[in-house]
Amino acid sequence: MVSPKQLVVAFGRFWWEFLIGENPDAFVGAVVIIAAALLLRHERDAAIVVVPVLAVVALVGSAYRGRKRGTGKRMAPREATPTEPGPS
Amino acid sequence: MTSTIILVLAVFGATCVEAVEALTLVVASGTTRGWRSALEGAASALVLLVVLVAAIGVPLVHYVPIDVLRVVIGGLLLVLGLGWLRKSILRASGHKALHDEDLIYANTVAELGSGDSAPRKARDAIGFTIAFKGVLLEGTEVLLIVLSLGASSHRLGLAAASAGAAAILVTAVGIIVARQLREVPENTMKLAVGVMLTSFGVFWVGEGSGFHWPGKDLAILVLIALFVAVTYGSIRYLRLILPNPSGSAAPVESVESH
Numbered sequence: 001m002v003s004p005k006q007l008v009v010a011f012g013r014f015w016w017e018f019l020i021g022e023n024p025d026a027f028v029g030a031v032v033i034i035a036a037a038l039l040l041r042h043e044r045d046a047a048i049v050v051v052p053v054l055a056v057v058a059l060v061g062s063a064y065r066g067r068k069r070g071t072g073k074r075m076a077p078r079e080a081t082p083t084e085p086g087p088s
Numbered sequence: 089m090t091s092t093i094i095l096v097l098a099v100f101g102a103t104c105v106e107a108v109e110a111l112t113l114v115v116a117s118g119t120t121r122g123w124r125s126a127l128e129g130a131a132s133a134l135v136l137l138v139v140l141v142a143a144i145g146v147p148l149v150h151y152v153p154i155d156v157l158r159v160v161i162g163g164l165l166l167v168l169g170l171g172w173l174r175k176s177i178l179r180a181s182g183h184k185a186l187h188d189e190d191l192i193y194a195n196t197v198a199e200l201g202s203g204d205s206a207p208r209k210a211r212d213a214i215g216f217t218i219a220f221k222g223v224l225l226e227g228t229e230v231l232l233i234v235l236s237l238g239a240s241s242h243r244l245g246l247a248a249a250s251a252g253a254a255a256i257l258v259t260a261v262g263i264i265v266a267r268q269l270r271e272v273p274e275n276t277m278k279l280a281v282g283v284m285l286t287s288f289g290v291f292w293v294g295e296g297s298g299f300h301w302p303g304k305d306l307a308i309l310v311l312i313a314l315f316v317a318v319t320y321g322s323i324r325y326l327r328l329i330l331p332n333p334s335g336s337a338a339p340v341e342s343v344e345s346h
Binding site for chain 1: 159162163164166167168170171173174175177178181183184232286289290293294296297298299300301302307311314315318319322326329
């Protein structure tokens with residue numbers, strides 16, 4: 001029998017994994033973007049530039065931070081090889 | 089109109105990606121532990137997901153102020169979209185191993201086959217649980233996308249129908265191709281859906297915050313173009329800075345979190 005405490009812990013763990021998990025950058029990026037949008041809601045001209053730019057910064061920064069470092073094995077992109085189906 | 093088409097495409101694409109992953113586990117469970125338990129487990133999870141959409145989605149649409157809903161949902165879409173895009177960029181540029189459904193299938197079959205043998209026609213708890221969990225976990229992500237996109241644009245029915253159509257399509261194709269799920273260009277689909285989710289996220293955060301995008305729904309297309317360009321540029325750049333460009337064949341990962 002599952003206790004209410006276990007249910008709450010499982011629920012919290014699900015949301016933690018979902019929102020933060022292995023990539024906290026996306027969560028931090030989303031919070032910053034929402035904060036900027038709310039702060040700039042009366043400055044439309046600035047907001048329509050700043051909000052997308054922040055999303056781009058969050059994406060590029062997160063991808064760059066996630067890159068493979070050191071001299072490990074190269075992992076060739078499978079979908080890019082000509083012998084396999086599917087667009088690359 | 090523009091946002092409706094993109095909404096349908098985003099939900100359809102996301103559901104296809106998740107359905108392929110769920111189908112891998114259902115097929116593995118069915119072939120090793122018996123189809124009856126696997127199908128019952130998958131069907132039970134689907135029923136639970138439909139109940140959740142009705143129980144959470146309808147109150148969301150009717151009782152939560154639309155601007156609050158759009159900001160929260162925009163944030164949720166950003167977390168999902170940025171996460172999917174990051175993973176797709178790293179995979180496409182060779183910095184992260186590709187997701188291999190065949191290997192996941194083989195590993196799951198080996199794991200399930202090593203346990204007690206189950207009567208093929210009787211109910212089997214392990215087979216049921218594997219199929220149930222697979223469909224429920226992958227379906228939860230679809231559920232969040234359906235609720236997010238459907239509720240924020242007041243098109244919950246359309247979003248749910250789009251997800252249902254994708255699930256049926258993947259199941260039908262899965263039955264035909266059975267164990268050739270690696271043929272699905274999963275990373276490309278994930279990348280395309282990631283771009284759409286991120287674009288929708290930025291759009292709804294803006295609309296919910298109180299500033300309106302120039303061109304209204306057409307702004308979504310501009311945002312999509314922006315994120316496609318940034319994604320393409322990031323992949324190109326990250327390919328250039330791979331640490332060991334003379335390396336050999338591509339290792340693939342077996343199981344990972346999504």
